[in-house]
Amino acid sequence: KRNLFIRVELREDDGDIRRQPLEAIYPRDPGLDASFQKWGHTQVAAGARVACYHDEIKLSLPATWTPNHHLLFTLFHVDLQTKLEAPKPVSSFMCSTEFIVFSFLPLLLVSVHMDCFELIMLFNF
Numbered sequence: 001k002r003n004l005f006i007r008v009e010l011r012e013d014d015g016d017i018r019r020q021p022l023e024a025i026y027p028r029d030p031g032l033d034a035s036f037q038k039w040g041h042t043q044v045a046a047g048a049r050v051a052c053y054h055d056e057i058k059l060s061l062p063a064t065w066t067p068n069h070h071l072l073f074t075l076f077h078v079d080l081q082t083k084l085e086a087p088k089p090v091s092s093f094m095c096s097t098e099f100i101v102f103s104f105l106p107l108l109l110v111s112v113h114m115d116c117f118e119l120i121m122l123f124n125f
Contacts, residue, residue, distance in 0.1 A: 001047045001048070001049060002047075002048075002051075002077045002100075003044050003045065003046045003047060003077060003078040003079070004044065004045050004048070004051045004075060004076065004077055004078070004100070005041055005042050005043065005044045005045070005075075005076055005078060006041070006042045006053065006073055006074065006075055006076075007039050007040070007041050007073070007074045007076065008025070008039065008040045008041075008042075008057050008059075008071060008072070008073055009021035009022075009025070009038060009039050009040070009071070009072050009074075010022045010024040010025070010059055010061075010069070010070075010071060010072075011069070011070055011071075011072050011104075012066075012068060012069060013066075013068035013069075014068075015068075020038060021038045021039065021072070022038070022062070023035070023036040023037060023038050024036055024059045024060045024061070024062070025037045025038065025039060025040040025057060025058070025059050026040075026057075026058040026059065026060065028040075036060060040057035040059070042055040042057075043055055044078055061107070065107055065108045066108065067106070067108050067109065069106070069107045069108060070104045070105060070106045070107055071104060071105045071107065072102060072103075072104050073102060073103045073104065073105070074099065074101075074102045075099075075100040075101050075102065075103075076097045076098065076099060076100060077097065077098045077100050078096075078097055078098075079096045079097070079098060
């Protein structure tokens with residue numbers, strides 16, 4: 001069994017993998033911090049054989065899109081190990097993450113058809 005969560009980010013392109021994602025994700029609790037974030041995370045599906053997510057991640061799309069803009073979904077496993085010598089239950093967990101897999105969703109596809117560009121926007125995935 002795995003403890004899985006998904007990180008979602010909006011990327012302009014992947015020409016340089018060291019480049020940070022766009023700050024376009026609304027915070028989960030807007031009362032604490034009103035600025036955009038680089039990543040959005042789902043809840044951890046702890047110990048589930050089949051992970052099911054109902055999280056909502058809201059993002060602000062750029063005014064001008066290119067075919068390189070895409071959403072990147074990265075799946076992580078969270079390893080929770082209990083320390084026996086810890087005196088308090090709150091501090092008794094060590095947490096480490098392990099990369100599992102990633103996937104992407106292009107926001108704009110450009111296809112050539114009869115010498116003109118047809119723009120197709122994807123909303124369902």
